[in-house]
Amino acid sequence: MTAAPYEDAPTWPAEFAARYRAAGHWRGETFTGMLRERAEAHGDRVALIDPAPERRAWTYRELDERAARLAAGFRARGIAKGDRVVVQLPNIAEFAEVVFALFRIGALPVYALPAHRETEIGYFCSFAEAVAYVIPDRHAGFDHRALATAVRKQAPTLKHVFVVGDPGEHTALSDVPCDAAGEPEDGPEPHDLAFLQLSGGTTGVPKLIPRTHDDYIYSLRGSNEICGVDADTRFLVVLPAAHNFPMSSPGWLGTLYAGGTVVLCPRPDPATAFPVIEQERVTMTGMVPPLALVWTDAAASAERDLSSLELILVGGAKYSETAARRLEPALGCRLMQVFGMAEGLVNYTRLDDDYETVVSTQGRPISEDDEIRIVDDAGQEVPEGQFGHLLTRGPYTIRGYWRAPEHNRTAFTEDGFYRTGDIVRRTPSGHLVVEGRAKDQINRGGEKVAPEEIENIILAHPAVHDVSVVGVADPYLGERTLAYVILREGAESPGALAVKRHVRERGIAAYKVPDLVEFVDVFPQTGIGKVSKKGLRTDSVPTSASTPPAQN
Numbered sequence: 001m002t003a004a005p006y007e008d009a010p011t012w013p014a015e016f017a018a019r020y021r022a023a024g025h026w027r028g029e030t031f032t033g034m035l036r037e038r039a040e041a042h043g044d045r046v047a048l049i050d051p052a053p054e055r056r057a058w059t060y061r062e063l064d065e066r067a068a069r070l071a072a073g074f075r076a077r078g079i080a081k082g083d084r085v086v087v088q089l090p091n092i093a094e095f096a097e098v099v100f101a102l103f104r105i106g107a108l109p110v111y112a113l114p115a116h117r118e119t120e121i122g123y124f125c126s127f128a129e130a131v132a133y134v135i136p137d138r139h140a141g142f143d144h145r146a147l148a149t150a151v152r153k154q155a156p157t158l159k160h161v162f163v164v165g166d167p168g169e170h171t172a173l174s175d176v177p178c179d180a181a182g183e184p185e186d187g188p189e190p191h192d193l194a195f196l197q198l199s200g201g202t203t204g205v206p207k208l209i210p211r212t213h214d215d216y217i218y219s220l221r222g223s224n225e226i227c228g229v230d231a232d233t234r235f236l237v238v239l240p241a242a243h244n245f246p247m248s249s250p251g252w253l254g255t256l257y258a259g260g261t262v263v264l265c266p267r268p269d270p271a272t273a274f275p276v277i278e279q280e281r282v283t284m285t286g287m288v289p290p291l292a293l294v295w296t297d298a299a300a301s302a303e304r305d306l307s308s309l310e311l312i313l314v315g316g317a318k319y320s321e322t323a324a325r326r327l328e329p330a331l332g333c334r335l336m337q338v339f340g341m342a343e344g345l346v347n348y349t350r351l352d353d354d355y356e357t358v359v360s361t362q363g364r365p366i367s368e369d370d371e372i373r374i375v376d377d378a379g380q381e382v383p384e385g386q387f388g389h390l391l392t393r394g395p396y397t398i399r400g401y402w403r404a405p406e407h408n409r410t411a412f413t414e415d416g417f418y419r420t421g422d423i424v425r426r427t428p429s430g431h432l433v434v435e436g437r438a439k440d441q442i443n444r445g446g447e448k449v450a451p452e453e454i455e456n457i458i459l460a461h462p463a464v465h466d467v468s469v470v471g472v473a474d475p476y477l478g479e480r481t482l483a484y485v486i487l488r489e490g491a492e493s494p495g496a497l498a499v500k501r502h503v504r505e506r507g508i509a510a511y512k513v514p515d516l517v518e519f520v521d522v523f524p525q526t527g528i529g530k531v532s533k534k535g536l537r538t539d540s541v542p543t544s545a546s547t548p549p550a551q552n
Contacts, residue, residue, distance in 0.1 A: 008210075008402050008403045009193055009210035009400070009402050010398070010399045010400025010401075010408060011191075011212075011399055012395075012399055012416075013399075013416070016395075016416075017191075019369070020218075020369065020395040023369060023395075025218045025367065025369065025395040025396075026190065026214040026215065026218060026395065027190075027214070027217075027218075028190045028214065029190055029213060029214065029217045030103070030187075030188050030189070030190055030192075030194075030213040030217075031100065031103040031188075031194060031213055031217070031253075032100070032103050032104045032187060032188060034217065034256070034257060035060070035063065035064050035067065035100055035103075035256070036064055038060045038064075038256065038257075038259055039060045039061045039063070039064035039065075041259070042060060042231075042259060043059060043060050043061030043064075044059050044060075044061065045059060045060055045231070045259065045261075046058070046059055046060075046261050047059060047060040047062075047063045047256060047261065047262065048063055048093055048096055048256075048261070048262045048264070049261060049262070049263045049264065049280055050091075050092055050093035050264045051263070051264070051265075051266070051276050051279070051280070052266040056093055058093060060259075063096065063097065063100065064100075066097045066101075066177070067097055067100035067101045067103075067104055068101075068104065068180040069177035069178060069179065069180055070097055070098065070101035070173075070176060070177045071100075071101040071102070071104035071105050071180065072177070072178045072179065072180040073176035073177045073178045074101055074102070074105060074107070074132075074176065075105055076178055077132075077159075077160060077176070078131070078159070079102075079105060079107050079131060079132060079160075080105065080106075080107065081105060081106030081107060081186050081187070081188070082106065082107070082108070083105075083107045083108070083130075083131045083132070084107070084108050084110050084128040084129060084130045084131065084196065085102055085107055085108065085109055085110065085130060085131065085132040085133070085134060086109075086110045086112050086121065086124050086125055086128065086130045086132070086133045086134070087099065087102075087109045087110065087111060087112065087134045087242070088112040088113070088114060088116060088121065088133070088134065088135050088136075088144065088242075089114070089134060089135065089136055089164065089241075089242075090114045090136060090139050090140075090240070090241075090266065091237055091240065091241050091264040091265060091266055092136070092164065092264065092266075093264065094164045094173060095241050095242075095264075096241075096252070096256075096262070098134050098162075098173070099195075102195075103188065103194060104187065104188075105187070106186065106187055106188040106192060108193055108194070108195050108196055109195040109196070110124055110128050110130060110195070110196045110198075110208070111195065111196070111197050111198060111242035112124055112198070112242065113198075113240050113242055113243070113509065114136075114139055114140065114240055115240075115447075115509040115510055115511055116509050117147065117507040117508050117509055118147055118150050118151060118507035118508075119506060119507050119508045120206075120508065120509060121133070121147060121151050122150075122151050122154040122155065123206075124198075124206075125151055125154070125155035125157075125158050126154055126155045126157075127208070127403075128196065128208065129157045130155060130157060130158055131157055131158065131159050131160065132158070132159065132160040132161070132162060133148055133151065133158060133160070133161050133162070134161075134162045134163075134164075134173065135147070135148055135161065135162070135163055135164070136163070136164045136165055137163050137164065137165030137166045137167070137168070138165070144163075145161075145163060145166075145167070145168040145169070145170060148161040148163075148170060149169065149170075162176060188213060189213075190212070190213045190214040191212055191213075191214055192212060192213060193210050193211065193212055194211055194212055194213045194216055195211055196208040196209060196210055196211075196402055197209040197211060197244055197342045198342070199342060199343065199401065200342075200441055200443075200448025200450070207401040207402070207404050207407060208401060208402040208403070208404075209342050209343055209398055209401060209402070210398060210401070210402045211398070215344075215395060215396040215398075216248065216253075216396065217257065218367075218395055218396050219248055219344075219346060219366060219396040220248055220250065220251075220253055220254040220257045221257065222346075222366035222367060222396075223248060223249055223250040223251075223254050223346065223348070223366065224250050224254050224257060224258050226348045226350060226351075226366065227250045227254075227284070227311065227313070227336065227348070227351075228311070228351060229250045229254055229255060229258045229260060229284070230258050230259070230260065231258060231259040231260055232260065232283070233255055233258060233260035233261070233283055233284055234260065234261045234263055234280060234281055234282050234283045234284070234308075235250070235251070235252060235254075235255040235260060235261070235262055235263065235282070235283070235284050235285065236263045236265055236273065236276065236277060236280075236282040236284070236285040237251070237252050237262060237263065237264050237265060237285075238265045238268040238273055238285055238286075238287055238291065239268065239286065239287060239288065239291075239316075239446070241264070243316075243446075244340070244341070244342035245286055245288075245315055245316050245338065245340070245446075246286055248346075249286060249313065249315065249338050249340060249346055249348075250284075251286065252264075261280075263276060263280045263282055268287065268291050269294070270294065270295055270298035270299075270302065273295075274298070274302050274304040274306060275304055277304065277306055277308065277309060278304040278305045278306065278308075281308040282308055282309060283308055283309065283310045283311070284309070284310060284311045284312070284313070285309070285312055285313070286312070286313035286314070286315065286338065287312065287313070287314060287316075288314070288315070288316035288317055288445055288446030289314055289316070289317050289318070289319040289320070289323065289445075289446075289478055290317075290445040290446070290476050290477045290478065291445075292312070292314045292319065292323065292327060293323055293475075293476060294476075295312075295330075295331065296323070296326050296327050296330040296331065297330075299330040299331050299332075300330065306331060306332065306333075307332065309331060309332065309333040310333050310334060311333055311334045311335075311336055311351075312327065312331060312333055312334070312335055312336070313336045313337075313338050313348075314327070314335065314336075314337055314338065315337065315338030315339055315340065315362075316338075316443075316446030317443045317445065317446050317478045317479075318362075318434050318436065318443075318478060319337060319362075321359050321360050324337065324358070324359040324360075325359050334351065335349075335358055335359070336348055336349050336350075336351070336358070336363075337349045337358060337359075337361065337362050337363050338362070338363060339362035339363055339432060339434055341420060343397060343398050343418055343420070344392070344394065344396050344397025344398055344418065345365060345370055345392045345394060345396075345397050345418075345420070346365070346366050346396075347362055347363035347364055347365050347366070347431075347432055348363040348364070348366070349361060349362075349363040349364075349431070350363075350364075353431075357427075357429065357431060360433070361427060361431035361432065361433050362424075362431070362432050362433060362434045363431060363432065364429070364430045364431045364432065365392075365394070365430075366396075367394055367395055367396070369394050369395050370392060370394035370395075370397070371392060371393050371394055371417070372390070372391070372392055372426070372432075373390075373391040373392070373417060374386075374387075374388040374389065374390060374391075374424060374425065374426060375388050375389050375391060376388055376389070377389070384426065384428075385425055385426065385427070385428075386425055387423050387424065387425045387435050388423065388424070388425070389419065389420075389421075389422075389423060389438055390420045390421075390422045390423070390424045390432075391413065391417040391418065391419055391420065392417060392418055392420060393415075393416045393417045393418060397418055398418065399412065399416055400412060421437055421438050421441065422434060422436075422437060422438065423435040423436055423437065423438050440452075440470075442469075442470070442471035442479050442481055443471070443478055443479050444471070444477050444478070444479055444480065444481060444511055444515075445476070445477040445478060445479075445511075446478075447509075447511045449469075449471075449481055449511070449512050451468070451469035451470065451481075453508075453512070454469045454481065454483065454503060454512055454514060455467050455468065455469050455483075457502070457503050457506050457508070458483060458485065458499060458502065458503060458514075460502075460506075461494065461499065461502050462488075462491075463487055463488055463491040463492065463493070463494050464485055464486070464487065464488065464491075464499075465486045465487055465488040465489070465491075466485075466486040466523070467483055467484065467485050467486070468483075468484045468523055469481055469482070469483045469484075469514065470482055470484070472516070474515075480515040480516060481512075481513075481514045481515050481516070482514065482515065482516040482517075482518065483499065483514040483516070483517045483518070484518055484519075484520050484523060485499060485517060485518070485519050485520070486519075486520060486521065486522070486523070487519060493519055496516075496517035496518075499514070499517045500513050500514060500517060
């Protein structure tokens with residue numbers, strides 16, 4: 001067993017933990033206990049539906065039993081409490097089975113996205129000292145088994161690769177489950193870490209976000225209450241299930257907590273999702289603004305019955321008011337805006353908010369104990385109603401990243417407020433209006449891109465002298481990535497396609513490959529001689545920046 005992770009995760013001071021327990025926020029629950037209780041209370045109710053390639057429907061009892069048998073198999077292979085396991089699965093039923101099996105042991109899922117490639121996965125496995133890696137055989141035309149083979153050479157702690165489907169040289173996940181021999185003696189406690197999520201990051205090295213059973217389950221309960229989730233809810237997971245938004249706002253975990261039904265969608269496009277909505281009578285889903293735009297446009301010509309839809313949550317990036325006003329008439333259901341972060345704080349508009357508030361704000365916090373500060377560059381509170389930097393702390397907002405003491409000193413104030421990097425203002429009703437990001441991080445359709453990571457890759461090209469990557473406005477994605485490139489003296493231009501190919505060949509997620517590449521002679525500079533990214537963003541942008549995004 002690798003070193004226990006708990007001492008590496010800053011936690012809430014004792015007086016705050018006592019306050020949150022006294023308020024009833026933390027109730028001593030675990031995800032293992034949650035699933036077992038649902039299985040005992042209504043075991044024959046359908047918990048999970050996976051419609052592709054053949055429809056599978058698991059009841060709560062079946063999901064609990066499958067998780068128990070898989071947990072026993074994992075334990076038999078030496079996976080123990082505190083071990084880290086990188087989980088990179090698409091929206092398939094095995095995702096929930098694996099995660100709940102790891103919860104049962106007290107091992108920590110490290111959530112990776114299907115789009116991640118060798119650079120990211122190699123880092124996650126090495127930094128987290130992962131003992132196992134769970135993958136599909138192939139997904140979206142990509143062979144994850146070959147990726148796993150390459151990663152094993154980089155990560156000395158990685159003992160197991162479990163594959164959904166044809167395992168190749170690795171181990172088939174279907175061969176792992178064995179008869180459960182009781183619960184592990186040292187299973188998870190409510191205050192223990194439940195999993196590690198990935199931060200967006202601005203430096204190219206994602207930080208790991210430690211979430212406990214108690215704090216995360218509280219965010220589920222609060223989200224369910226606000227969104228009206230109950231046993232009749234049928235929630236469609238259209239975004240990658242490993243993302244915080246489709247997991248907990250209210251997401252598939254919130255739906256399972258309420259005893260509802262989770263419906264997994266293999267792809268988010270209307271041609272795939274709309275038939276699933278019709279067939280499974282989906283009542284609720286959540287999506288990022290670019291997808292909401294696509295669904296809004298497609299609804300007019302849709303030949304599917306979408307009348308079961310009651311609520312669509314839109315978050316992950318700023319949703320323009322113009323687009324927000326179009327959604328309800330087009331899709332015939334309610335809109336709820338969401339603004340949150342994997343580090344904690346989540347804001348929702350409410351079902352009883354007036355229409356103007358719903359379309360023009362990004363909501364107010366879940367909890368009465370969510371503390372908000374809006375400050376200027378000097379850290380002083382701004383006058384009410386003015387834009388400033390958002391700082392927050394509360395019962396489900398972390399107090400520090402995992403194994404990142406130096407970064408924590410700048411990401412958090414001395415009294416425990418998280419510096420979110422968002423620029424917001426607060427309305428008299430307490431709702432937040434988001435202007436954008438203070439950090440360089442680019443929000444490309446809800447996927448976070450760290451410019452420094454891409455810049456370092458492009459700088460390795462032999463023809464490149466310097467590069468600056470910025471985000472430019474895009475009506476579909478919110479922001480696109482634009483790489484301004486200065487060539488070495490005398491070097492022949494490789495062309496934009498060659499620069500993109502150079503980035504792609506470094507084995508990173510496709511969404512990080514620059515959408516646009518422009519060759520320039522010099523970057524604009526600030527008054528103290530630094531590159532002005534603001535100047536680059538406001539410079540003339542190629543006309544292609546306003547066209548629908550091509551696939552990388």
